[in-house]
Amino acid sequence: MRASVGDKLHVQGRNVGNPEQEGEIIEVRGQDGTPPYLVRFSDGHEGLVVPGPDCFVEHNDG
Structure with a gap:
């Protein structure tokens, strides 16, 4: 899995x-x-995440 900020x-x-x-990297x-990844979730909390098989990344193409 690969991701970028945003x-x-x-x-x-x-x-x-x-x-x-859902959260923003x-x-x-x-x-x-x-x-x-350090992620800020939609409820406001932040956490360090090592994604498992129940996760996927939506890339920000903008």
Whole structure:
């Protein structure tokens, strides 16, 4: 997985009824766009994320 600052990270809900979480990648800490990523989620909290199979990146093409 590769990402850039400004891309969106989506985390699928793990259980039925748990909504998907979405956040903006504000810092890439790995080399060449690889994880971990510092993410600011839509609820305002920030966290260091190493994405698993339940995650995908929406690239910011602008």
